[in-house]
Every structure is written in C-alpha cells, then in structure tokens.
Amino acid sequence: MSESPSARKTSARNWDALAAVIASLIGALALLVSGYTAYLQRTQVRAQVWPYLLLASYDTENSIKMHNKGVGPAIVKSVRIRVDGQPKRTWREVTEALGLGHVPLRTSTISDNVISGGEVVPMLVFGDADVYHRFRSTSRGRTAVDICYCSTLDECWAYAADDPTAQAIQNPVDSCPALPDAEAFGD
The missing domain is CATH 1.20.5 (Single alpha-helices involved in coiled-coils or other helix-helix interfaces)
Incomplete structure (x- = not known):
C-alpha cells in the first residue's frame, strides 16, 4: 500500500x-x-587592567611613596590633601600647616598622572630624617588624603586615608569628581 x-x-x-x-x-x-x-x-x-593604589612610608628612605599594586595603569583624576580639615595645594603648604616650616623635601606629581602597574612613585622625600619623623608624628589624626583614580576601562575608585601613612579605604565609584582649584592638590 x-x-x-x-x-x-x-x-x-x-x-x-x-x-x-x-x-x-x-x-x-x-x-x-x-x-x-x-x-x-x-x-x-x-x-x-585593574589598578590598586597604595601609599606607603619608607622610614629608611625618609619618604612617602605611591605604589600601584595592581596590574593595569591607574589614571589619577583628582587628589585632595587636607590638614585639620583645610585643603592644601602643595606639600610645602602641608608641612607649614603642620608646623614644620620650610623643610628640605623633594616631591613627585601624581595629580593628573598615570601610574603604571607595579610602578612606585616617591611622592614626598624628606632631606632630613628628623623632619620626616616629625612629619609622621604630627600628620597623624590631622592629615587626610583623598585620591580618585580610574582604570583604562573607566572603572573608578576613591582612595581615602586619615593620614599619608595610614591604611586606606578604597571604594568603587561611578566617576571621579572634578575638584575646585582651591581644593585640588597640585604636587
């Protein structure tokens, strides 16, 4: 069929x-x-491309250095350093506000800069060990550091420390704020 x-x-x-x-x-x-x-x-x-910034003090070198412990570059968008709640524009202003006066120091700019993965930038180097130790002791509790940085994928983090030698808190943020000139750290 x-x-x-x-x-x-x-x-x-x-x-x-x-x-x-x-x-x-x-x-x-x-x-x-x-x-x-x-x-x-x-x-x-x-x-x-993940960056991770960290401030560290080097007692043997009398310096404060910025490390990028991540693998990618950190694009630093803004830096604010305050002494007793007041923003300072340079390390000279910081040392004078801390009562150290005009001291011998060398600085490196991190504001509006790119810090490569693994790079170490000596932000602040004192020419005198005594001044460095006075800076460390007088800055505790009086100095605050805020740094906002991004990866090459525009993922951003806010770095906040109570003083340049303290453990920082890092939080992801949508974007970095544009600081007014009076608050933006220039060194």
Whole structure:
C-alpha cells in the first residue's frame, strides 16, 4: 500500500517544521554561548587592567611613596590633601600647616598622572630624617588624603586615608569628581 500524495506532503511539512524548530534552538543556544563568552572576556580584561593604589612610608628612605599594586595603569583624576580639615595645594603648604616650616623635601606629581602597574612613585622625600619623623608624628589624626583614580576601562575608585601613612579605604565609584582649584592638590 502506498502513501497518498497528500500524506507525503504532510509528512514532509512536519519534518521541515521540526528542522526549523531545531535550527532556531541551535541559533538561540549559539547566541547564549556567544553572550557568555563576551562576559567572560570582559571579566578577564577587567582583571588585566585593574589598578590598586597604595601609599606607603619608607622610614629608611625618609619618604612617602605611591605604589600601584595592581596590574593595569591607574589614571589619577583628582587628589585632595587636607590638614585639620583645610585643603592644601602643595606639600610645602602641608608641612607649614603642620608646623614644620620650610623643610628640605623633594616631591613627585601624581595629580593628573598615570601610574603604571607595579610602578612606585616617591611622592614626598624628606632631606632630613628628623623632619620626616616629625612629619609622621604630627600628620597623624590631622592629615587626610583623598585620591580618585580610574582604570583604562573607566572603572573608578576613591582612595581615602586619615593620614599619608595610614591604611586606606578604597571604594568603587561611578566617576571621579572634578575638584575646585582651591581644593585640588597640585604636587
């Protein structure tokens, strides 16, 4: 007994419909896999460009240095240093506000700068060990440091420490604020 032509047509249509459904499911699965792969790649790139700034004091060198302990560059957008709540624009203003007067020191600019992954920048180097130790003891509790920096993917962090030698708190932020000239640290 042979199939009628209309039965053969219906059977062929059912296979065509099934093939279309399977092709659609495979396409949707491929789209999901592609999206997940893009997500994983973005996560890997974020890890490869992640900066992490840290201020550290070096007693043997009479200095305060900025480290980028992360693997990617830190784009420093803003720096504010306050003594007794008042913003200072230079390290000279900071040392004078702390009552140290005009002391011998060398500085490096971190404001509006890029600090490469693994780079160490000597922010403040004192020419005299006694002055350095007086700076450390008088700055505690009186000096605050706020630094906002971003990665090359425009992910930003706010670094805040109670003094230049204290442990900092780093929080992710949406963007770095533009500081007024009177508050922006220039050294």
